[in-house]
Amino acid sequence: MSNLRHRLWLNLILLCVLIITGEHAQNVPDMASLLDTKLDLSHSNLTILQPSMFQQYPDLQILDLSYNALEDMNFSVFRIQSVLQKLDISHNKLRTMNCSSLHYIKGVTHLNMSYNDFQATFLCKEFASLVKLRHLGLSATKIKRSDFLNIAHQGLQTVFLGLENLQLYEAGGLQSLRTEKLHVVLPQNLTDSTHLLYDDFNISKTLEISNMLCEKTCNNAVLQIVIKSMVSNLIISDITMSGYEMVRILQICWRSTVEHLSIYRFTLIKEFDYEKFDFSVGSLKSLSFDYIFLQVFLYNSEEHPVKIFSEMFVENLTLSNAEISHFYCPPSPSMFHSLILTNNKLTDMIFAKCQTLTNIQLLDLQNNILEKLSHVTSMTSTMKSLKNLDVSGNRLYSEINKDCEWSPSLRVLNLSRNKLTDSVFSCLPTYLEVLDVSNNQLSSVGEEVNHLKSLKELYLSSNQLSHIPDCSYLSKNLIYLSIDENLIYSPSKEHLTKCQNVKQIVLGKNKYQCNCELQEFISSAESLYENLVGWPQSFMCEHPQELRGVMLKNFRPSKLSCNIFILVGVIVGTMAVLFIFMLFLCKHFDLPWYIRMIFQWLRRKYRIRNVHNDEAIMGKRFHAFISYSQEDNEWVKKLLIPNLEKSDQAIKLCHHERDFIPGKTIVENIINCIEKSFKSIFVLSPNFIQSEWCHYELYFAQHSLFGKNSDNLILILLDPIPQYLIPNKYSKLKAIMKQRTYMEWPKEKRKHGLFWANLREAIQTNIPLEDEEIFVLN
Structure with a gap:
């Protein structure tokens, strides 16, 4: 519970x-x-059922209660499950059953009650209410003639009888049972099973008997029963017997009403020798052996027992999971239409130079150890009726420059799960309609497939293809193309469009790289979605990592990132806007002036770092000597000197009104001040060029010893001076203004701060000024 x-x-x-x-x-x-x-609810250790267990399942259709410990069954627990169709109560401990409650499961089509503790079949009269019952499973230790009368009117399709523990069987006990197929697990301890076997073989046309263990005395009873039976489809499963007994069973079935004989899970014991038998006359049309477990590895005769099967006159023969390494070519023209030899150990020598398989239409050799494709082509060249060949799951590889002689009638070829490369396309039968080369080592599909004019279906899944095949090389009749699970990262829109006449294209489960190049393919895929199997669920991004698992249909990159023209337009437009914005800044804020000032500051910083400071400041007492026209005296006194000589006394200027020594000539004072100053400041204006003394000061400053080796001149353009207004005698001034960068005095007040900062930076240096007066009167 x-x-x-x-x-x-x-x-x-x-x-x-x-x-x-x-x-x-x-x-x-x-x-x-x-x-x-x-x-x-199987294997749930249930001992009793309650209606509450199933209240939440009013629409229950399939219920499995097998392998529990139920001892009693009352079907009223399913009173609300009116649509219940399949009920499995097998492998419990049921001894009793409430027959009056069977009407609660009157819609059941499958009912399995086998392997319980019922003494009898327990088919009470209420089973007549199960009018839809088609599949019934039972077990019993005793079967009487009247046990199945209550379901005699039922048109059952399948009845399973697990009779391993049967102890008593009354002759005719199964005669009233009507079913299309009867599956009986035979008892091992029943003293006489002749009556049971007789009834088994005369109830339905399809019979499956399991758990058959025959000794030499078994075949006589089976012989009489099978010959007189009505069975046309006989299935024998879980059978253990000697080769001799098996051959007797085959001989018996050959002369009976059995048309189709299937043997599953056959364990061979004792000897199994080749024995000649005439299989030319009989009713058997198909013979199937699936899963043969050998306990015999040595044979007494010179001929291998497998030769018996090659001599059989049956239309369809299957030997699967039989561990055979060879199969004989029939000694005379065979009537094989279908030959299935799957899951064995067959090699390239199979049917080498065989001329007798002229009627075979289906040959299935999958999951063997075939290697050379040329041997396969040679093998089929004599099979004039072969239409379907399956050699999948082998070790086949294609050889270069080998003749390929296929059967001209071959229409369906399965070469999947081998080691084939691109060269296989040059070695294929011309009139193929279906070709499966999936799960190989193909990397491309080229012009070599041009000769396959009748091809309708092409399977290329699980290879190494990096592109969609060019459908212009493929047959115009192609209706199905499978290329899923390859290495197609960025499929071509053009190749997909060329395949638009293919009704079904399986292209999902590839490693798609979702980028701009894939956008055109996605657009084409959406327009051809009716042709793409699995669109859009099977089409997922694999790369990049952040898009992994996203459906291609939902991948929507921005047009800006994928359209080069839009991207260029945006870049050019942005640059144009920036250019216009820069023009606006230049015009409105005089940006070139700021840039020029910053450049001058950086240039001076660089030059100062490269000057030998000890030599440059030796004997200096002033940071700068000021030279200006007397007409500009007001600007110098009110603005220049106060803004440079601040309270921190970091800069000391040489001003002629303050620092010229009385008693000396003007020229001597000018020369002395220039020599005692680290730099010279010249305030240029139209007034400056009218002053003779200013000209002298400029000349002396330029030709001073220090001025020859460093940038000791600072030019301040207070007012613009057109070159044509400068007289020829001021050639030095013209040359200096052309060679040196000068600082312009800005008229806008907002620029003054940067101007003074730049000027202070240009003249400031560590000069060891003394506290007392620098020049002492003589």
């Missing part, structure tokens, strides 16, 4: 989480439907 509660709560929690989170809301109804219609 605890296990049941756990399952129910788990289902409820899962459904609630899906609804609350809202994730994948479109799938919630499907999940809810799955939880409501199918319930597996």
Whole structure:
């Protein structure tokens, strides 16, 4: 009970989480439907059933209660499950059953009650109400003639009888049973099973008998029973016997009404020698052996027992999972239409130079150890009726410059799961309609496929293709193309468009790289979505990592990043806007002036770093000597000197009104001040060129010893001076203004701060000025 509660709560929690989170809301109804219609409670240690267990499943259709410990069954627990169709109560401990409650499951089509503790079949009269019952599973230790009368009117399709523990069987006990197929697990301890076998072979046309263990005395009874039976389709499973007994069974079936004989899970014991037998006359059309477990590895005769099968006159022969390494070419023209030899150890020598398989239409050799494709082509060249060849799951590789002689009738060829490369396309039969070369080592599909004019289906999945094949090389009749699970990162729009006449294209599950180049392909895919199988769910981005798992349909890159013309336009437009903005700044804020001032500051900083400071400041007492016209005296006194000589006394200027020594000539004072100053400041204006003394000061400053080796002249253009207004005698001034960068006095007040800062930076240096007067009167 605890296990049941756990399952129910788990289902409820899962459904609630899906609804609350809202994730994948479109799938919630499907999940809810799955939880409501199918319930597996097998292996849950249930001992009793309660109606409350199933109240939340009113739409339950499939219920599995097998492998529990139920001892009694009352079907009233399913009173609200009116649509219940399949009920499995096998492998319990049921001894009794409430027959009056059977009407609660009257819609059941599948009912499995096998492997319980019923003494009899327990088919009470109420089973007549199960009018839709088609599949029934039972077990019993005793079977009487009247046991199946209550379901005699039922048109059953399948009846399973697990009779391993049968102890008593009354002759004719199964005669009233009507079913299309009867599956009986034979008892091992029943003293006489002749009557049971006789009834088995005369109830339905399809019979499966399991757990058959025959000794030499078994074949005589089987012989008489099979010959007189009505069975046309006989299935023998889980059978253990010697080769001799097996051959007797084959001989018996050959002369009976059996047309189709299938043997599954056959364990061979004792000897199995080749024995000549005439298989030319008989009713058997198909013979199938699947899973043969050998306990015999040595044979007494010179001929291998497998030769028996090659001599059989049957239309369809299957030897699968039989561990055979060779199969004989029939000694005479064979009537094989279908020959299936899958999951064995067959090599390239199979059917070498065989001329007798002229009627074969289907040859299935998948999952063997074939290697050379040329041997396969040579093998089929004599099979004039061959239409379908399956050699998948081998070790085939294609050889270069080898003749390829295929059967001219071949239409379907499966070469999947081998080691084939691109060269295989030059070695294919011309009239193929279906070609499967998936799961190989193909990297491209080129012009070599031009000769396949009739091709309708082409399977190229799980290879190494990096592009969609060019459909112009493929047949115009192609209706199906599978190229999923390859290495197609960026498929071509043009190649996809060329394949628009192909009705179904499987192109999903590739490693798509979602970038601008893929955008055109996505647009084409959306227009051809009816042709693309799995669109859009199977088409996912693989690269880049941040887009992994995103459907191609939802990949929407910006037009700016993918259109080069738009991108160039945006860049050019942005540059134009910036250019216009710069023009506006230049005009409105005089930006060139600021740039020029900053450049001058940086240039002076660089030059000062490269001057030998000790030599430059030796004997200096002033930071700068000021030379100006007397007409500009007011500007110098009120603005220049106060802004440079501040209270911090970091700069000391040489001003002639303050620092010229009385008693000396003007020329001597000018020369002395220039020599005692680290730099010279010249305030240029139209007034400056009219002053003779200013001309002398400029001349002396330029030709001073220090001035020859460093940038000791600072020119301040107070007012503009056109070159044509400067007299010829002031050639030095013209040359200096052309060679040196000068500082312009800005008329706008907002620029004054930067001007003074730049000027102070130009003349400031560490000169060891003394506290007392620098010049002492003589």
